[in-house]
Amino acid sequence: MARTVGVVGGGRMGGGIAQVLLGTGATVHVVEAGDEAAAAAQERIVAGLGEAARRGKLSGSVEDAAARLTMVDTPAELPGDCELVVEAVPEVPALKVEVLTAAERAIGPDAVLATNTSSLSVTELAAALQRPQRFVGMHFFNPVPASRLVEVVRAADTADDVVATALGWADALGKTGIVVRDSPGFASSRLGVLLGLEAIRMLEEGVADAEAIDTAMELGYRHPMGPLRSTDLVGLDVRLAIAEYLAGELGDRFAPPQLLRDKVAAGDLGRKTGRGFHDYS
Structure with missing residues (x-):
């Protein structure tokens, strides 16, 4: 019998997570409020399945995978037999708490509840839950289908078997799971953001242009993507x-450069708007 899982949020990250879960043969319920948003999320997920099939990365047909996808309006509509539910809504603590507590009420006591947060405290989110021992961070990376890493974040009360389950799902998805202790920015965001912020400061100071800074890291250090292109992909x-949150938790070394603030204020948010530190128009 196919495994049943849920994803709360059908945006870029949630949709990608749903797509790779469908690729394992699971039945996936995606929470996305509103008919228009749900239809757009479903279309995006099915298109991703089609792209995976064209690349030879999908076991079975697109039609079979798409038939195992169900869109629901609220976390309360998640089926009680979900083994795993991954929350992938925006990085707003109050919003995450709202959907996580609703999802926890809907699923069984042995299910694993996970958050895809890239920087927020998993332990603080767990404080709102009735079963914090069944809660874990599963930080996926963008784009989810192509990325090879899942950062499994152990909160203060996370049970050992829940960590093992999260690692097992990462393996089933064809990804490598690493375990980190809950701390601001975990391992990946803390290092990635720090590098990105320094690259922005270098651009701000006129050390080199964006293309040169990215090429230096791509060719000199074999990074698959330079720090400014990475920022454009994530979204400025x-x-x-994330930088503002980390600055509050870890100090001024994470203080956002003025150039980053100015670009966000101007609406230059990266690939999703066509312009960030590079031009995608």
């Missing part, structure tokens, strides 16, 4: 929010 608004 997302990186600014």
